[in-house]
Structure formats: structure tokens, C-alpha cells
Amino acid sequence: xxxxxxxxxxxxxxxxxxxxxxxxxxxxxxxxxxxxxxxxxxxxxxxxxxxxxxxxxxxxxxxxxxxxxxxxxxxxxxxxxxxxxxxxxxxxxxxxxxxxxxxxxxxxxxxxxxxxxxxxxxxxxxxxxxxxxxxxxxxxxxxxxxxxxxxxxxxxxxxxxxxxxxxxxxxxxxxxxxxxxxxxxxxxxxxxxxxxxxxxxxxxxxxxxxxxxxxxxxxxxxxxxxxxxxxxxxxxxxxxxxxxxxxxxxxxxxxxxxxxxxxxxxxxxxxxxxxxxxxxxxxxxxxxxxxxxxxxxxxxxxxxxxxxxxxxxxxxxxxxxxxxxxxxxxxxxxxxxxxxxxxxxxxxxxxxxxxxxxxxxxxxxxxx
Amino acid sequence: xxxxxxxxxxxxxxxxxxxxxxxxxxxxxxxxxxxxxxxxxxxxxxxxxxxxxxxxxxxxxxxxxxxxxxxxxxxxxxxxxxxxxxxxxxxxxxxxxxxxxxxxxxxxxxxxxxxxxxxxxxxxxxxxxxxxxxxxxxxxxxxxxxxxxxxxxxxxxxxxxxxxxxxxxxxxxxxxxxxxxxxxxxxxxxxxxxxxxxxxxxxxxxxxxxxxxxxxxxxxxxxxxxxxxxxxxxxxxxxxxxxxxxxxxxxxxxxxxxxxxxxxxxxxxxxxxxxxxxxxxxxxxxxxxxxxxxxxxxxxxxxxxxxxxxxxxxxxxxxxxxxxxxxxxxxxxxxxxxxxxxxxxxxxxx
Amino acid sequence: xxxxxxxxxxxxxxxxxxxxxxxxxxxxxxxxxxxxxxxxxxxxxxxxxxxxxxxxxxxxxxxxxxxxxxxxxxxxxxxxxxxxxxxxxxxxxxxxxxxxxxxxxxxxxxxxxxxxxxxxxxxxxxxxxxxxxxxxxxxxxxxxxxxxxxxxxxxxxxxxxxxxxxxxxxxxxx
Numbered sequence: 001x002x003x004x005x006x007x008x009x010x011x012x013x014x015x016x017x018x019x020x021x022x023x024x025x026x027x028x029x030x031x032x033x034x035x036x037x038x039x040x041x042x043x044x045x046x047x048x049x050x051x052x053x054x055x056x057x058x059x060x061x062x063x064x065x066x067x068x069x070x071x072x073x074x075x076x077x078x079x080x081x082x083x084x085x086x087x088x089x090x091x092x093x094x095x096x097x098x099x100x101x102x103x104x105x106x107x108x109x110x111x112x113x114x115x116x117x118x119x120x121x122x123x124x125x126x127x128x129x130x131x132x133x134x135x136x137x138x139x140x141x142x143x144x145x146x147x148x149x150x151x152x153x154x155x156x157x158x159x160x161x162x163x164x165x166x167x168x169x170x171x172x173x174x175x176x177x178x179x180x181x182x183x184x185x186x187x188x189x190x191x192x193x194x195x196x197x198x199x200x201x202x203x204x205x206x207x208x209x210x211x212x213x214x215x216x217x218x219x220x221x222x223x224x225x226x227x228x229x230x231x232x233x234x235x236x237x238x239x240x241x242x243x244x245x246x247x248x249x250x251x252x253x254x255x256x257x258x259x260x261x262x263x264x265x266x267x268x269x270x271x272x273x274x275x276x277x278x279x280x281x282x283x284x285x286x287x288x289x290x291x292x293x294x295x296x297x298x299x300x301x302x303x304x305x306x307x308x309x310x311x312x313x314x315x316x317x318x319x320x321x322x323x324x325x326x327x328x329x330x331x332x333x334x335x336x337x338x339x340x341x342x343x344x345x346x347x348x349x350x351x352x353x354x355x356x357x358x359x360x361x362x363x364x365x366x367x368x
Numbered sequence: 369x370x371x372x373x374x375x376x377x378x379x380x381x382x383x384x385x386x387x388x389x390x391x392x393x394x395x396x397x398x399x400x401x402x403x404x405x406x407x408x409x410x411x412x413x414x415x416x417x418x419x420x421x422x423x424x425x426x427x428x429x430x431x432x433x434x435x436x437x438x439x440x441x442x443x444x445x446x447x448x449x450x451x452x453x454x455x456x457x458x459x460x461x462x463x464x465x466x467x468x469x470x471x472x473x474x475x476x477x478x479x480x481x482x483x484x485x486x487x488x489x490x491x492x493x494x495x496x497x498x499x500x501x502x503x504x505x506x507x508x509x510x511x512x513x514x515x516x517x518x519x520x521x522x523x524x525x526x527x528x529x530x531x532x533x534x535x536x537x538x539x540x541x542x543x544x545x546x547x548x549x550x551x552x553x554x555x556x557x558x559x560x561x562x563x564x565x566x567x568x569x570x571x572x573x574x575x576x577x578x579x580x581x582x583x584x585x586x587x588x589x590x591x592x593x594x595x596x597x598x599x600x601x602x603x604x605x606x607x608x609x610x611x612x613x614x615x616x617x618x619x620x621x622x623x624x625x626x627x628x629x630x631x632x633x634x635x636x637x638x639x640x641x642x643x644x645x646x647x648x649x650x651x652x653x654x655x656x657x658x659x660x661x662x663x664x665x666x667x668x669x670x671x672x673x674x675x676x677x678x679x680x681x682x683x684x685x686x687x688x689x690x691x692x693x694x695x696x697x698x699x700x701x702x703x704x705x706x707x708x709x710x711x712x713x714x715x716x717x718x
Numbered sequence: 719x720x721x722x723x724x725x726x727x728x729x730x731x732x733x734x735x736x737x738x739x740x741x742x743x744x745x746x747x748x749x750x751x752x753x754x755x756x757x758x759x760x761x762x763x764x765x766x767x768x769x770x771x772x773x774x775x776x777x778x779x780x781x782x783x784x785x786x787x788x789x790x791x792x793x794x795x796x797x798x799x800x801x802x803x804x805x806x807x808x809x810x811x812x813x814x815x816x817x818x819x820x821x822x823x824x825x826x827x828x829x830x831x832x833x834x835x836x837x838x839x840x841x842x843x844x845x846x847x848x849x850x851x852x853x854x855x856x857x858x859x860x861x862x863x864x865x866x867x868x869x870x871x872x873x874x875x876x877x878x879x880x881x882x883x884x885x886x887x888x889x890x891x892x
Contacts, residue, residue, distance in 0.1 A: 009525055017605040031529070031687060041843040048828070049852050084741035120605045121683035122596055128429035194597055194682050197689055211766050211789060214817025225789065232792050299740040302785050302796070304769060315772050315783065326853075328772035330785075338820045349529075350686045353605050367843060 004029055009349070013042050017120045017353045020363030024352070031348045036341040043367035051327035056082050056156060056294050059327065064150035066331065067365035069112050072105035072141070073307040075154035078327075080235060081303040081314035082156045086296040093278060094158040094285035095237045100171070100274035101144065101153065103267040104137050107178070109308035109360075110260045110267075114185060117257065117357040121198055126189060133181045136174055143167060156294070158286025168279055175272055182264050190258070199254035203343040203355035206251055213339040217310025217332055218263060219359060222256030224249035229306040237277075243270050253358040260360075293322050309360055310336055329368055333361035371491040373402050376657070402494060406483055413668075414628040415445035420669075421676050428680035452624070457617035460523055467521035472615070472622035474514030478507045479629040485561050486636050489646045489660035493562060500561035501553065504637060505546050508592070511626065512538040515601070515611050518623075522614040530610030533687050534594065534601040540694035541591035541598075547702035548581040548588070551709040552641050555718050565645035575642040577718060581705045582642050584698055589634045591690070594627065596679040598690055601627075605684075631672060639667035721763060721795050722746050725756055732756055734800075743785075745796030750808050753799050757784070757814040760797075764790040768815035771822060773829035775854045780806045782831060801831065810836040828853040847875040 012023040021042035027035040047066065051059045063078045064071040076098055083090065090098075111134045115127030138148040143164050145153035153160045189195055205215065210223035220227060226247040230238040246262035248255035296318045304313035310332025319325040336359050343359075344352045377398055381387065388394040419434070419442060426433025434441025459468055485500035487493045497503050512535045519531020552574055553559055556567040568574055575582045594601035602610045612623045639645060648663030650656060685693070712718045722744055726733050732752035737745050748756055767787040774781040784797040799808055810833040811818045822833045823842040830851030833839055841848060845865050850857050861877055868874035 007525070009529075016608060031533075041845065044843045046852055049857075081741075087740070118683055122599065122603070122605060123681075123683035124425070125429045125680045128431060132430055188681075192682060194685055198683060198686060209816075212816045214768055214815065214821075216767075227789055232789075233787070233794070301739050301741040302743060302770070302794075303741060304785075304787075311769065313770050313785070315770060315785065317774065326772070326774055328770065328783075330770035334820065334824075335817060338817060348686060348688060349606050350603070350684075 006034060011352075013039075017356070019116060019356075019361065022361075022363055022366070026349070026352070028349070031350075033344050033347055033349060033352060036344055036352075038337065038340070041367055043363045045368065047368045048327055048329060051324050053323060055292070055322050056296070056324060057290075057292060059324070060155045061150065061152040064152060065364055066329065066368065067307065067309060067312075067333065067362040068149055069362050070105045070109040070308045071149060071151045072101045072154060073305060073312060075151060076102055076236075077303060077305045077307065077312045078314050079154050079156050080305065081301050081316045082296070084301040084303055085299055085316055085318055086156070086294070088157055088287060088290075090158050090287060091284050092237065093281040093283050096274045096277040096281065097159055097163065097285050098154050099236055099238065099241070100271050100278065101141065101151075101159075103271040103274065104140065106267045106308040107264050107271075108134050108137050110264045113260055113308075113357075113360045114189070114257075117354070117360075118189065118195075120353045120357045121195070123189075123195075126185060129181070129185060129188070133178065136177075140167070140171060140174065143170075155290075157290035158284070162285050163278070168275065171271075171275055175268055175275065178268055179265065182261065182268075186261060190261070196254065198350075198354055199252070199257060199358075200250075201252050201254075202347055202351045203253040203256075203358060204251050205339060205343050209342065210251075210339070213342065214335045215310070215339050216335065217306065217308070218246075218256055218259045219310060219336050219339075221245065221247045222253075222259050223251045229304060229311060233304070235303070235305055237274075241270050241273050253355055256358050295320060295322050304330065307332055309333055309362065309365065331365040331368060333359075333363075333365035334368075337361050337366055372493050372495060373405070373491070374398060374494075376491050377402070406494060407480065410480055410483060410629055410632060411625070413632050414625055415449070417628050417631060417672055418445045418448065420672065421679075424673060424676040425680050428677065449621070452621040453618060455617040455620075457619060458614075460614050462523045463614065464521040464523070467517050468614075469619075471514050471518035471521055472619045472626070474517060475511045476514075476622045476626040476629070478510040478514075479626040479633060481507045482633040483636070486633075487562050487565050487640060487645055488636075488664055489658075489662075490656050492646075492657060492661055496560055496562045499559045501549055501564065501637075501641075502559050504561075504633075505542075505549065508630075508633065509538075509542055511630070518615070519611040522611070524614050526607040526609075527611050527613045530601065530603060530607040530613065533603065533607075534611055536687075537591055537594070537598065537600045537690055537694070540691055541588040541698070544584050544694065544698035544702040545588040545592060547699070547706055548578070548585045549641065551578050551581045551706055554706075554709050554713050561640055561645075565640060565647060568644040569647045573642060573644045578642070578705070578709065580701065581709070584702050584705060585638065585642065587693075588698060589638055590675060590678065591694070593631045593634050593675065595631070595675045597682045597685045599684060600687055600690060603684065603687075631675065632668065635668045635671040635675075636664075638671055639664060643667045643671075721760070721765070721791075721793065724763060725759065728759055729756055739796060743794045743796050745798060747798045747800060750799040750801060753797070754809045754811060754814065756797065757811045760786055760795065761814050764788045765793075765795060766790070766815075768811070768817050768821070771811075771818060771825055773825035773831045773853070775803075775829055777803070777855050779803050780829070780831060782808055782825065784811070806831040807834055808832075809834050810839075812836055827851070830854060845873045845875055847873075849875065849877070 006027055006029050009026045009028045012018040013021040023039040025037040026033055047062055050062060060075055063074040066074045111130040115130035118126040141151060142148050145151040145160055205223050207223045207225050210220050226245050228245040231245050243266045246259045248259055298318055298320045300317040302313060302315045304311050312332055313330030315328040316324050317326040340359055344355050423433040434444040437443040437447050482504045484494045485497040485503055515531050515534045519527045556564050591598040612620060615623060646660035646664040650659050722736055729752055732748045734747045739745060765786045765788040767789055769785040769787050772783045780801040780803050782799050786795050801808055810822055820842060822836055825831050826839055827841040827844055828851055864876050864882055865873050866876055
């Protein structure tokens with residue numbers, strides 16, 4: 001038996017597959033990973049501190065920069081905490097519009113996830129397909145909010161503005177088209193032998209560990225725990241909508257990937273229902289008046305929603321002034337990333353790339 | 369005796385009334401001319417491949433590829449070349465200077481040398497070595513040395529790990545490749561590339577006589593060319609750029625050229641061994657030399673197209689999977705192929 | 719809510735007071751000595767998901783807030799412990815929920831609450847050597863801190879802008 005010497009390999013912060021500025025310090029034995037340490041914080045912008053000097057409305061655009069891939073859900077998570085704090089209710093049509101954009105946002109996120117995951121596995125085609133279709137959804141968002149990434153659309157009291165003319169038709173056409181696009185990805189990727197070789201049986205995380213590490217979202221459902229905040233602790237109008245919670249019990253990365261594919265289809269289904277409701281319902285999308293300087297009474301609220309990456313929570317404490325006293329963000333990427341060393345122990349460095357891709361983090365969300 | 373490029377040039381010169389008896393100087397000039405011709409030819413092909421790769425991959429991925437420089441971006445490779453040549457050439461502080469300098473050459477030179485016994489067309493061969501295919505296999509086995517040297521000399525962990533991967537892969541796939549080539553040689557009874565082409569003219573393309581051998585050769589060839597799904601040489605999502613992580617400017621350009629020259633070389637070998645080389649139906653009125661070179665080019669381009677198509681379709685295989693496919697599947701199959709071919713040849717069937 | 723009553727029955731003196739958040743989530747303020755025991759009891763009662771740990775600075779005192787969720791019972795519960803601001807120390811709950819690891823490190827990093835018995839309590843988002851804990855209300859925002867590369871290649875925090883590669887000072891605070 002030959003003896004090998006362990007060495008340290010530094011991956012990142014500037015590296016093709018760390019999806020941003022994350023640094024791994026790997027203890028390696030040849031190509032096998034013995035131990036992983038992560039060095040975070042290169043993108044730390046102190047959002048929680050910034051919040052303390054902004055008014056409640058001013059902080060909404062900052063939430064876009066958290067997980068800059070799915071800004072809509074970030075907007076909503078913060079907004080919901082503020083609304084809970086101040087006891088604001090939003091017209092039902094507004095809630096349906098929020099659900100519609102959030103679910104489309106989830107599809108955008110999962111498309112980007114699929115693309116980057118396979119880009120890390122050196123398949124450069126899926127990301128192009130995904131960007132083609134993501135573009136169409138971003139066009140819709142642009143017509144609503146004027147921005148493609150940082151929307152600032154959902155805000156306390158409702159949304160920025162009612163839907164523009166022709167929005168319903170455009171959205172309906174897109175919702176009709178997207179299933180065939182998702183089928184196209186599935187045809188290209190799901191049964192590919194090499195992809196199965198690369199993804200099956202690695203990055204195992206059993207349900208007990210997954211719960212214990214605080215892993216949430218598709219990562220948790222890939223470990224066979226059927227939990228979705230939209231279903232189990234419903235917010236907005238999700239309790240009126242019909243959708244399935246996609247769960248698989250294989251606990252490996254392939255299962256987690258398939259869950260995302262299924263979730264895209266479920267999100268389309270939800271979006272259709274929401275679109276029908278927007279068309280059917282009459283009335284405004286926002287509360288009639290929402291002041292710029294807004295002083296909620298003393299108190300605190302914690303809202304958590306099912307963001308595309310997992311459980312996104314905002315804990316807001318008010319001291320009765322126009323600034324939040326404290327905003328604490330529970331970001332899904334941060335908590336999901338914590339389980340990574342467990343998942344990659346003993347795997348090859350090529351697997352690190354795959355497992356890291358499947359965790360689906362956004363560094364803006366990790367470092368805040 | 370086969371006609372070579374040299375013979376043809378002498379013949380052409382004699383047609384216009386120039387002949388030079390036994391004097392050595394014109395001969396050397398002609399030989400140098402052929403060397404330059406070969407280099408330029410390979411360089412042009414490489415440039416075309418880079419353009420083709422971008423265009424084909426672009427269209428596979430629902431985009432258009434380069435469109436700005438020249439018609440359909442045809443001048444893109446030239447612009448790329450200028451960019452590469454004018455970039456700063458950085459040598460890391462702690463690198464082994466001499467090895468760092470020489471490694472691109474060790475990789476690049478063999479990738480050009482393999483073209484010497486390559487029959488590009490009827491009468492278009494630099495030198496019809498009697499041991500042609502053996503020579504090619506031997507020469508192309510040198511480049512892993514250069515890769516290892518490059519990885520070691522860079523003093524970079526990514527480069528070292530990448531080069532070790534690359535060498536492991538090259539060595540494991542060289543064996544099945546050579547074993548399948550023996551099958552072809554058994555049928556032909558000669559190691560000369562020209563003879564292999566001619567034998568396919570008499571019988572049929574060896575891809576039909578050696579289907580299993582061809583599949584093994586194809587997979588091994590993709591691994592040798594270090595193309596996706598077997599592009600461990602680069603593995604950019606893990607090791608940034610593999611063994612040439614630290615290289616820049618001209619030295620990087622050499623690796624780049626070598627990679628595509630390798631792609632050309634192995635596609636040419638595949639076309640020669642399995643698709644009848646330059647053989648193809650002739651159109652009356654067009655000189656045989658041009659027709660045969662045309663057929664050869666078409667076949668090579670078809671193979672290159674296939675590899676690009678493959679790149680657009682599949683991801684990379686993991687390192688241990690590549691090696692286990694190589695040793696546990698490819699080599700036994702190659703031996704089986706050799707055994708069957710041997711039996712058939714001995715029985716007089718082939 | 720019944721879990722709070724359960725906790726009250728089980729640990730008679732641990733619960734100082736109960737309250738309701740504006741969004742209706744029930745919470746209880748507990749004594750910091752019995753934190754780990756109460757958390758262990760919650761975990762056994764099915765509260766297996768630690769959603770978030772937040773450190774709070776109320777100038778006179780500090781608090782750590784634990785938002786916990788149960789996958790089986792589908793209930794929320796909020797725990798709070800009050801800490802002395804001059805010595806904010808509390809027991810770590812990593813032994814109960816492994817997921818508390820990074821959350822506690824973050825709380826330590828940004829607000830300066832020390833968690834005893836934490837396996838690896840280091841700064842996580844800010845580099846080692848950062849002066850102060852930014853989310854404290856008395857954090858000095860007027861001092862610029864820079865991270866430069868030290869002699870041995872490690873990150874070094876400094877307030878001296880003269881060693882930066884970028885020489886000019888981009889904005890003047892005066």
C-alpha cells in the first residue's frame with residue numbers, strides 16, 4: 001500500500017465553479033476530499049446594519065440584492081414581515097399577482113440552477129436553453145416593474161403597480177409555451193447516462209441529518225422530507241391554490257435535481273391558477289394608501305416563506321420609529337451551505353462541484 | 369513506390385523545365401518548403417476548427433456564435449490569434465523556468481510531427497514511412513510528457529493535479545487505441561498509412577469490417593483528443609484550466625494550437641483507418657489529387673463536427689469513471705476485437 | 719399554546735414570561751441557565767427545525783431569539799433569553815440542533831454574543847481581527863476598516879488606508 005501525503009487545496013474565492021466569491025479550503029488526499037472548510041464574507045455588505053438606518057419602504061430594494069436571482073420572493077418575504085408587524089392586509093387580487101410573480105420567479109431560479117449545475121459538469125448547452133426561456137419571463141417582469149433582476153416590485157401594502165395592458169395575454173402565451181421547454185430540458189438531461197453517472201449516489205444527506213442541519217427547500221425534499229411552507233404554514237393565498245409538494249426519497253443529488261424540474265412544472269400550474277384569479281377578480285392590487293414615512297407600533301414579527309432556494313425568513317423588530325430597530329435575515333443559502341462539508345466528505349473534487357451546484361446557493365444570500 | 373509531395377513538386381518543376389540533377393541545395397529548399405506547407409496547412413485547419421467549433425456549438429445552443437469579424441465571423445480565429453500573440457507572457461515567480469518554457473514545445477512539436485506519414489490525398493503525403501501507423505502512435509505518445517512537465521513546472525496545485533489527470537487518461541486510452549489499430553494492421557498486412565488506404569479501396573471501409581474496433585477507437589480517440597466528455601486535461605470547472613492554468617500569451621497559444629492540431633491529427637487517423645482515407649468517387653475533369661484531398665478533408669471535418677456535436681450534448685465524466693471505463697471496459701473489448709480479427713484473418717475470411 | 723404550557727409544567731421556574739409576536743407566533747422568555755434543557759425538551763417534543771437565531775442589542779440588555787418550527791406538529795414557537803450587556807454569554811444549542819453552528823457564529827461575529835460550548839466559535843462573515851461588532855447599536859461607523867494581504871498572505875484588518883493598493887480615498891467623511 002503506497003502512502004499518500006495530504007495537502008491543502010484552496011478553491012476560490014475567484015474560481016469558475018464557486019458561483020461567486022466563496023472560498024473552500026479543502027484537505028485532500030489525492031483527488032479525495034477529507035475535509036472542507038468554507039470561508040465566507042467576501043460579499044458581506046452589512047444589509048442588516050443598513051436596514052437600521054433606512055425607512056421600511058427604503059429597505060425593499062436592498063432585499064433584491066440578497067438573492068439576486070429571485071428578487072421577487074425576497075421582496076415578498078420582507079414585505080410580509082412588515083405587513084405582519086403593522087397588521088396590513090392586501091387586496092386579494094394583489095395577493096394573486098404576488099403569487100404569480102413569485103412562482104414565475106421560482107421558475108427563473110430553477111432554470112438558472114439547472115443551467116449552472118450542468119455548466120459545472122461541463123455541459124455548456126443547458127444554460128443557453130435556460131437563458132433563452134428565462135429571458136421571456138424577465139421580459140414579463142420588466143413590463144411589470146421596469147427591471148429585470150432587481151425588481152422592487154412587491155412592497156408593503158401591495159405591489160408597485162397594476163398589470164400593464166396585454167400582460168395577461170402575454171403571460172398566458174408564455175405559460176402555454178414553457179411546459180414544452182421544460183420537457184426539452186428533461187429530454188436532453190434527465191436520462192443522459194453520463195449525467196446519471198455523475199449525479200446518482202453522491203452528496204447523500206439522510207432525512208435526519210437534513211432536518212438537524214436546518215437544510216430547507218428542495219434540498220430537504222430531496223432527502224424525503226415532504227415539507228413545503230406554502231403547504232404546511234401557508235401564507236398569502238397559497239391555501240386556496242392546488243399544487244403538489246415534490247418529494248423524492250433517494251437523498252442524492254440526482255433526486256434534488258429532478259425535484260427542481262418537477263417544481264418548475266408545479267409552479268407553472270400555480271401561476272396558471274393565479275393568472276385566472278387575476279383575470280377574474282376585480283379591484284385594486286394595493287391598499288389604497290401607504291405612507292412613505294410609516295411608523296408601525298412597537299413589536300416584532302417573523303415571517304418565513306418558501307423561497308426557491310429554501311426557507312427565507314425576516315425577523316423585524318420595531319421600536320415605533322420610522323426605521324426598523326433590527327432586521328434579521330434567515331437566508332436559505334447560508335443554512336443549506338452549512339451541510340455541504342457533510343455531503344462531500346470522501347468524494348472526489350469533481351463531485352464537490354456537482355454537490356455544490358446542487359445546493360444552489362447565491363453568494364449575495366449567503367454573505368448578505 | 370508511392371508518390372510523395374516531394375516527387376510531385378519535382379515532377380511539376382520538370383514540367384516547366386526546371387531540373388536540378390544531383391545538387392543538394394534545391395532539394396533542401398524543397399524539403400523546407402514542404403515543412404512550411406505542412407505547418408501552414410495545419411495552422412489553417414486549426415484556425416478553421418476553432419471557428420467551426422464556435423459556430424457549430426453556437427447553433428447547437430440556439431445562438432449564432434461569432435458574427436462581427438468578417439462574414440459569419442470567419443476572421444475570428446485571426447483576431448484571436450493576434451490577441452494571443454500580443455498578450456503578456458507571464459512566468460510565475462516560483463516556476464521552473466526551463467521546464468516551463470520547454471513544455472509547450474514538447475506538446476506542440478509531436479502534434480505536428482504526426483502528419484508526416486499522413487496521406488492527405490493521392491500523392492499528397494510527406495513521407496510514406498513503412499512503419500507509418502506505428503510512428504504516429506509512438507510520436508503522439510510524447511505529448512503526455514509535455515503535459516506532465518507543464519503541470520510540474522508551473523508550481524501550481526491545480527496545474528499539477530490537472531496534468532496528473534491528463535497523463536493518467538492519455539496513458540489509459542492509448543492502450544485500447546493501439547490494440548484496435550492492430551486489428552486494422554492485421555487485415556492490411558502493412559503498417560504504412562498509404563497501404564491502409566489502398567487496402568480499403570480494394571475491400572471496403574474498415575469501419576464495416578471492424579465495427580467494434582471502430583467504436584473503441586472512437587471513444588479512445590475522443591479521450592486522446594481530450595474532448596468533452598473526456599476533457600480531463602482542462603476540467604475548467606474543477607481545476608480552472610488544468611495543466612495550462614499558469615500559461616498565458618504565446619506559450620498558451622502553443623498549447624491551444626497543439627490541442628486543435630491533435631484534434632486534426634486524430635480525426636485524420638480515424639478517417640484514414642476506418643473511412644477509406646482519401647478514397648472516394650471521382651468526378652471526371654477534376655484532378656485526382658484535388659479530389660482526393662477534398663474527400664479526405666470532408667471526412668476529417670465530419671469527424672470534427674461529430675466531436676463538437678458531442679461537446680454540445682453531454683457533460684464531463686468524472687476522473688475515476690474515465691479511468692475505470694478505460695481499464696475495465698475498453699481494454700478487454702479491444703482485446704476481444706483483436707482476438708476476433710485474428711481468428712478471421714487466420715481463417716482467411718478477411 | 720400547548721407547547722408553552724408543556725414547557726411551563728416541565729420546567730417550573732424556567733419560563734419568565736410569555737408573549738405573542740405581532741404575527742401571532744407564541745413566544746416565551748426563559749432563563750438563560752435552562753436554555754439547553756428547554757431546547758432539548760422542545761427537540762424531543764418534535765420541534766426539530768431551528769429556523770433562525772437572532773441576536774438583539776437593546777442597549778441596556780441583549781437578547782438571543784430562537785425561532786423554532788416543528789415538521790411533525792406544524793407549529794411555531796419562539797424562545798428568548800435575556801443577557802447582560804456587559805457580559806453577553808449564553809450556552810450553545812449546537813448539541814440540540816447542528817444547524818445552530820453557523821447561526822451562532824454569525825451572531826457572535828456581528829453582535830458579539832459568546833456561545834459557550836460551541837465547537838468552533840470564530841468570526842464567519844467578517845475577517846478575524848475586525849474591530850467591534852457591527853450590529854451593536856454603539857458600533858463606531860466613522861472608522862473605516864480595510865482588509866489587506868499580510869506578510870504571510872493572510873487577511874489582515876487595518877484602519878490605516880495608506881497601505882491600500884488603491885491610494886486615493888474615495889470619499890471623505892468630513
